[in-house]
Amino acid sequence: MATLIALGSTVAAFPAAAAEIIASKPKLVHHVFFWLKNPGSQADRGKLIAGLRLLRGIPVIRKLEIGIPAPTERRDVVDASYDVSELMFFDNAADQKIYQDHPIHQHFVTSCADLWDKVVVYDMAIVPE
Incomplete structure (x- = not known):
């Protein structure tokens, strides 16, 4: 019986915990694609x-992933022409603005801008469940 009571209190507490987890999910995605001035340069790709x-040092970034085109099947709808991409998650647009103005980001732009020829940004607001 004590086990059932303990399980009951766990289940009763779960909705509050679940709501907290859902509320803490990032709300904004910032996806950036870079095309290098020297496409195929491993040295330039490594520098970028x-x-x-280094952007991981900016506290408002919830998560940062860095990638290169995946070796997936070539299809007309897949654009694998970029060299490097970064995907960031933020709690809100205000945090994304803090990131944009942060000295670490500003240093990144000034120190790496000579590496890229083109940059495309997609900012997405996550639709709640």
């Missing part, structure tokens, strides 16, 4: 990736 890794 190293610069992007």
Whole structure:
């Protein structure tokens, strides 16, 4: 019986815990694609990736992923022409603005801008469940 009572209190507490987890999910995605001035340059790609890794020092970034085109099947709808991409998650647009103005981001732009020829940004507000 004590086990059932303990389980009952766990289940009763779960909705509050679940709501807290859902409320803490990031609400904004910032996805950036970079095309290098020297496409195929492993040295330039490495410098850009190293610069992007430094952005992890900005506290408002909830999560940062850095990637390169995946070796997936070529299809007309897949654009694998970029060299490096970064995907960031923020709690809100205000935090994304803090990131944009942060000295670490500003340093990244000034120190790495000579590496890229083109940059495309997609900012997305996450639709709640």
